[in-house]
Amino acid sequence: MKPKYTRLRGVRDILPEELIHWRDVELKAREIFRRYNYKEIETPIIEPAEIFIRTVGEETDIVRKEMYIFKDRGDRLVALRPEGTAPVVRAFLENKLYTPGKVSKFYYIGDMFRYDRPQAGRQREFHQIGIEALGEASYILDVEVISLLLSFLNELGLKNITLLLNSVGCPNCRTVYSSALREFFASRVEMLCEDCKERLGRNPLRILDCKVDTCRDIAGDAPSIMDYLCEDCKEHFDKVKEALTSAGIPYILDNRLVRGLDYYTKTAFEVKAEGFDFSIGGGGRYDGLVKELGGPDIPGIGFAIGMERLLEVLEGSGLLLSKMEVPDYFIAYEPDLVRDAIIFAERLRSRGFTVEISYTSKALKSQLREADRSKSRKAVIIKNELWINNRVILKDMTTGEQQEVESIKLEVCKFE
RNA sequence: GUGAAUGUAGCUCAACUUGGUCAGAGCGCUGGACUGUGGAUCCAGAUGUUGGGGGUUCGAGUCCCCUCAUUCACCCCA
Numbered sequence: 149m150k151p152k153y154t155r156l157r158g159v160r161d162i163l164p165e166e167l168i169h170w171r172d173v174e175l176k177a178r179e180i181f182r183r184y185n186y187k188e189i190e191t192p193i194i195e196p197a198e199i200f201i202r203t204v205g206e207e208t209d210i211v212r213k214e215m216y217i218f219k220d221r222g223d224r225l226v227a228l229r230p231e232g233t234a235p236v237v238r239a240f241l242e243n244k245l246y247t248p249g250k251v252s253k254f255y256y257i258g259d260m261f262r263y264d265r266p267q268a269g270r271q272r273e274f275h276q277i278g279i280e281a282l283g284e285a286s287y288i289l290d291v292e293v294i295s296l297l298l299s300f301l302n303e304l305g306l307k308n309i310t311l312l313l314n315s316v317g318c319p320n321c322r323t324v325y326s327s328a329l330r331e332f333f334a335s336r337v338e339m340l341c342e343d344c345k346e347r348l349g350r351n352p353l354r355i356l357d358c359k360v361d362t363c364r365d366i367a368g369d370a371p372s373i374m375d376y377l378c379e380d381c382k383e384h385f386d387k388v389k390e391a392l393t394s395a396g397i398p399y400i401l402d403n404r405l406v407r408g409l410d411y412y413t414k415t416a417f418e419v420k421a422e423g424f425d426f427s428i429g430g431g432g433r434y435d436g437l438v439k440e441l442g443g444p445d446i447p448g449i450g451f452a453i454g455m456e457r458l459l460e461v462l463e464g465s466g467l468l469l470s471k472m473e474v475p476d477y478f479i480a481y482e483p484d485l486v487r488d489a490i491i492f493a494e495r496l497r498s499r500g501f502t503v504e505i506s507y508t509s510k511a512l513k514s515q516l517r518e519a520d521r522s523k524s525r526k527a528v529i530i531k532n533e534l535w536i537n538n539r540v541i542l543k544d545m546t547t548g549e550q551q552e553v554e555s556i557k558l559e560v561c562k563f564e
Numbered sequence: 565g566u567g568a569a570u571g572u573a574g575c576u577c578a579a580c581u582u583g584g585u586c587a588g589a590g591c592g593c594u595g596g597a598c599u600g601u602g603g604a605u606c607c608a609g610a611u612g613u614u615g616g617g618g619g620u621u622c623g624a625g626u627c628c629c630c631u632c633a634u635u636c637a638c639c640c641c642a
Binding site for chain 1: 565566600603633635636639640641642
């Protein structure tokens with residue numbers, strides 16, 4: 149049978165067996181967030197498109213061609229959220245959660261939408277686990293956020309995670325750097341690939357992480373942002389690096405690390421797993437974002453982890469171990485005892501057991517086949533001659549051993 | 565948005581360069597051997613508008629065109 153309706157491109161169903169692993173990961177995340185005192189927040193999937201356009205940046209690909217954007221029936225321009233930071237900041241301001249001198253720390257787990265062509269590690273609907281810490285400019289927070297991220301991955305069992313680190317400066321020094329880059333590349337424009345020629349006008353920083361060899365070679369001689377950081381940004385970055393080093397957190401400086409959203413300032417970072425091309429998460433500071441959304445001038449920092457990507461890495465590393473739970477009992481019965489069987493099943497369920505029952509009242513043979521397929525640990529067989537004495541047959545489906553027991557025993561005993 | 569590959573039973577895939585017993589296998593499913601006790605073995609059986617549409621041909625999963633979908637890469641990113 150061919151399905152009449154199928155899912156939209158780029159979205160997928162997460163089936164029970166896989167979802168188990170999602171919940172494991174989420175559980176671990178919540179546990180870590182608790183230890184760092186982050187509180188969960190949930191924002192709508194749909195938002196005024198404006199908040200993304202303003203913060204992510206009009207010239208970014210996300211806004212130019214990847215937003216699910218449309219007008220609702222009230223003629224409002226709305227968007228399915230392409231990322232989590234702007235909504236959290238919006239909620240933070242709208243609910244007046246800020247108090248001077250206090251840091252607000254949030255985490256979220258939810259789905260995001262970007263209208264991309266699907267490929268490995270990329271879907272149109274994808275899920276992120278992210279945090280946002282608002283109200284503190286100190287480098288100490290940067291280090292804590294990075295440390296949280298690495299602890300999380302570490303405690304999931306991942307080794308060989310590399311932390312890539314950069315500073316993207318602030319609007320002041322980045323502008324200077326940007327024009328220096330533009331000047332540099334403009335003199336070599338004829339050697340750049342078509343994409344980079346485009347990037348030269350739009351965002352010269354992007355040329356730095358072009359994959360074309362000739363562009364890479366040229367970019368190798370390009371000026372480094374480290375020579376352009378202003379005093380404040382430089383000092384901040386130095387302190388972050390020092391603190392990471394003294395905390396024993398290894399990192400790789402990557403001056404070509406360019407985050408894709410305009411709101412980032414100062415510290416920018418990504419985490420990658422060995423053997424996987426994509427990064428599984430990234431983040432950074434965004435000290436101007438709250439103000440950009442109409443709030444006070446308070447700083448922020450956060451990161452987001454791609455759930456699907458993380459799971460792919462965990463899968464590839466053999467770290468997905470949880471299995472689906474199987475029923476404790478399967479109730480099989482002689483047909484005229486259906487009602488008794490139903491009631492007995494309910495009693496066991498009310499004691500906390502997972503109980504399946506045959507829905508077909510078929511021959512015992514096929515009921516036991518059902519028991520086998522349901523992967524139940526034990527079968528309970530209810531037969532007339534025993535049932536009148538409140539006894540049932542308890543069969544261990546693994547060993548095949550069976551014994552007569554009092555039915556009440558199953559209710560009061562803990563499952564062995 | 566650009567480029568490439570793929571699209572055959574529920575699942576994994578055959579049927580090849582050479583259009584003509586080509587609509588198949590394994591797994592799974594149903595039933596039987598086992599007459600009220602699952603799994604193992606053996607035997608039997610069901611299932612497909614070969615993604616969809618059009619064309620070439622006496623004849624097309626097999627060739628051509630269009631379309632849809634999937635996968636991968638680019639752009640970009642989680």
